[in-house]
Amino acid sequence: MVKQLLFATNNSHKLREVQEIIGTSFILLSLKDVSIEGDIPETSDTLEGNARQKARHIYEKTGTDCFADDTGLFIDALDGRPGVYSARYAGEGCSFEDNIRKVLAEMMDAENRNASFRCMVCLILAGKEHLFEGRIDGIILKEKHGTEGFGYDPVFVPNGQSQTFSEMPPYLKNGLSHRGRAILKMMRFLVQ
Numbered sequence: 001m002v003k004q005l006l007f008a009t010n011n012s013h014k015l016r017e018v019q020e021i022i023g024t025s026f027i028l029l030s031l032k033d034v035s036i037e038g039d040i041p042e043t044s045d046t047l048e049g050n051a052r053q054k055a056r057h058i059y060e061k062t063g064t065d066c067f068a069d070d071t072g073l074f075i076d077a078l079d080g081r082p083g084v085y086s087a088r089y090a091g092e093g094c095s096f097e098d099n100i101r102k103v104l105a106e107m108m109d110a111e112n113r114n115a116s117f118r119c120m121v122c123l124i125l126a127g128k129e130h131l132f133e134g135r136i137d138g139i140i141l142k143e144k145h146g147t148e149g150f151g152y153d154p155v156f157v158p159n160g161q162s163q164t165f166s167e168m169p170p171y172l173k174n175g176l177s178h179r180g181r182a183i184l185k186m187m188r189f190l191v192q
């Protein structure tokens with residue numbers, strides 16, 4: 001029988017990505033599927049703290065095994081910014097486009113373009129937390145390329161690749177990405 005697993009997100013891009021990474025062994029449920037709407041509290045200043053907070057919040061509300069993730073883009077030339085504040089870097093209610101514009105403006109004169117995406121996943125099984133981490137290093141381009149994906153994908157090229165995450169077919173991004181790596185670790189743990 002195919003098992004279900006609750007993913008503490010209402011981000012449809014992420015849901016699709018993670019379902020593609022997981023394949024058919026688990027069917028993911030989103031917060032919408034369990035009638036939870038609105039933002040989940042995310043007040044920590046670390047990825048691990050936010051992933052744990054989100055998963056714990058949903059576990060306490062639903063009593064169901066679930067997982068949450070938190071991701072940040074850490075840019076060397078910006079002393080690690082936007083980091084844990086990647087979602088709202090350009091301000092409350094900003095778009096992905098606003099965030100990219102702000103990052104590119106701040107990096108206008110930067111020669112060092114190195115950056116990394118880092119992702120923490122917190123899985124709660126029968127009340128117990130399990131953490132999984134994924135990271136991908138790369139560079140930030142000076143302008144956007146591609147139309148796939150979301151967030152900072154159009155300006156991030158993973159090391160060893162010639163395309164941004166936005167130019168790649170989803171399977172290629174998922175095979176390389178911070179989230180793909182963290183979720184794969186979680187899957188190995190779940191099937192063991």
Ligand code: IMP
Pocket residue numbers: 069070071072073086087088096099149150151152153165177179
């Ligand atoms: P979250 O914690 O996973 O919601 O990610 C915070 C922010 O990081 C998002 O709003 C995006 O701007 C960015 N982000 C997360 N994952 C990705 C990704 O796979 N590609 C590009 N940007 C991402």
